[in-house]
Amino acid sequence: MAKYSTGGGLDSGDSCELCGAAGVETQSVNVAGAQLEVCSDCAQHDDTAKRDQQSSDRNEQDRKRTAAQNTARVFDATRTDSTHWESGADYDDDQLPYLISDYDEVVTEARQGAGYQLGELADELDIDEGELLALEQGRAIQAGLGGSVVAAVEEFLGISLVDDD
Ligand SMILES: [Zn+2]
Structure with a gap:
């Protein structure tokens, strides 16, 4: 079954090694690591062609990623300059x-200094007690806390939790 091309490749009257079509023009392609003589239909399975396609897709993705990073940088710069959170929470x-x-520690000390229990302060701020607990346990990121929760705690307790550096 396996047939090895001696070079040429486009002998007419060959049969496709993939689909078995006889009397077709075949071309030499690389399928799953094997060199095969296939018809033009089956040539679409050519790994080499696929690889080229993928690498051009990747280039396209790189371009998009770079553009996104540039956008993010601009966005960060804008946000650092703006008076964050005061201008209406989004x-x-x-x-x-x-x-x-x-x-x-800052949150816990400020809360205790203000004489609030965890649940009391959460009620006062109209936030979830679990969210406040996460903040006091240093799990704000893991708990997926929003900036509005942090802002509410900051404002109520008169503390700053945001690193402005
Ligand atoms: Zn074929």
């Missing part, structure tokens, strides 16, 4: 800002 994009490293 709940569609309630991103957690960069927090200071010991924000958990």
